[in-house]
Amino acid sequence: MRRLGFSVAVALWLLTGTTQAATPLEDALTRYFQQQQETSRKVSVSVLSSPERLPACEAPVFSQPSVSRRWGKLSVAAQCPQKKSYLQVEVRVTGAYPVAKRPISRGQALHATDFRLRTGRLDQLPATTLLNPDALNDAVALRPLVPGQAVTASMIRRSWKVKAGQTVQVLADGEGFNVSSEGKALNNAAVTETVRVRMPSGQVVSGKVDTRGGVNLLF
Structure with missing residues (x-):
């Protein structure tokens, strides 16, 4: 019985005793990066720089x-009164992201209800992984998805609001005038995307697609 207790104690030491506590510098960096994340996400930071490259003051300004990357291996400036240091750090972020609930076919229209949230390491996901379920509403799958799979930007496209060959209303708004006419779309486009339109005169114009499927001319 005593031997069993000793074995349990050794196992606990192996699991917990070898983990190094965060340094004051890492704690300060964790607070800095936590401010850049949603409150529901958990952040931890490890300093990768060698000791001689660490800031000399106790409270550097980071x-x-x-700011294009929010996690992973990053470079951070640490400003002390007399000197600025550049630190290499690893930022780990745990949070929620959507994954497919069920098998999804290529070409299938998507809705947020087709996905569920999973909690995991966001810094270990592909860089273009979609984290907001709302981004999946009114999208179309460009490839099959399996249950539990995260979604990257290249796996979906937005639904077309205007399709090539469709007759569209072209709107021209300016100072002191408002003109509209019909034309034929020459390419597919989603809301806010640019579409080329051939007018009855044969002239080709370009405009942005609005939420109603109209085209606002670009000047």
């Missing part, structure tokens, strides 16, 4: 040369 900034990022580029």
